[in-house]
Amino acid sequence: MDHLIAITKALADENRVRALGALREQSLCVCQIVELLELAPSTVSKHLAILRQAGLVTSRKEGRWIYFALPESEHASDVTPTLTWLFAQLDASPQYAADRKRLQAILKQDPVDLCQRQNRS
């Protein structure tokens, strides 16, 4: 039950759900999610930590960047139904469609530039 509630609590925030939607297609580094959600890096970091604790995302360090991704189906059979349900719900959401579009533009930019702009402000 504790694990189930950890999952539902993790999903009970619009920004975290949007982050999961963004990770549906590809893994992303923190600065790309910051750019999408338009929140402070520290805030996004906390959100991602909550998702990771619930087992909904994994993270992998690559040099100075940390990439977040959805767990591999083989290793996370327990959260797969959850994500399947969530994405089915998201497919009906205009917000999700808008995020997908914006994400395409973000992915075209150099992550280095993204991070530096985020540091500046």
Added chain:
Amino acid sequence: MDHLIAITKALADENRVRALGALREQSLCVCQIVELLELAPSTVSKHLAILRQAGLVTSRKEGRWIYFALPESEHASDVTPTLTWLFAQLDASPQYAADRKRLQAILKQDPVDLCQRQNRS
């Protein structure tokens, strides 16, 4: 998206999830859910209002009692997948098994007695 978040927020509380689990088999009046969750009637009432606003339960007045139930599948195709997912998660929970057992005992009691005992304390 607002509706999705209303659902995930509604599910982000253990007592509300337990209430949904209790309603899986049959509809219940408030005092029976109060008895199961061991919370004040006013607290349970608030929880049920949140579930109803999210469309996860319906209520029907019958004399002095108000019965809560899961929505009929025909009228609520949008929350059916949510409840299916939730119950799949619950099936693995010892808390849910314990609640099912305790609920059987509660159902054997006269609701009138339940309510009066709750008023007395």
Added chain:
DNA sequence: TCCTCATTTCGCCATATGACGAAGTATAGC
């Protein structure tokens, strides 16, 4: 009509949550 009583609403309190900026970590590159 008046009383009883199952439930809800209201007012209050303690704690949880989400936001930020500042400071801390750890890694790439000089």
Added chain:
DNA sequence: GCTATACTTCGTCATATGGCGAAATGAGGA
């Protein structure tokens, strides 16, 4: 080593949440 930098952790704040008891609501029965 030192610096720059991508990210996290910490401290703080405003608001949201979940709990209760008291009062309000509304339907049945005397």
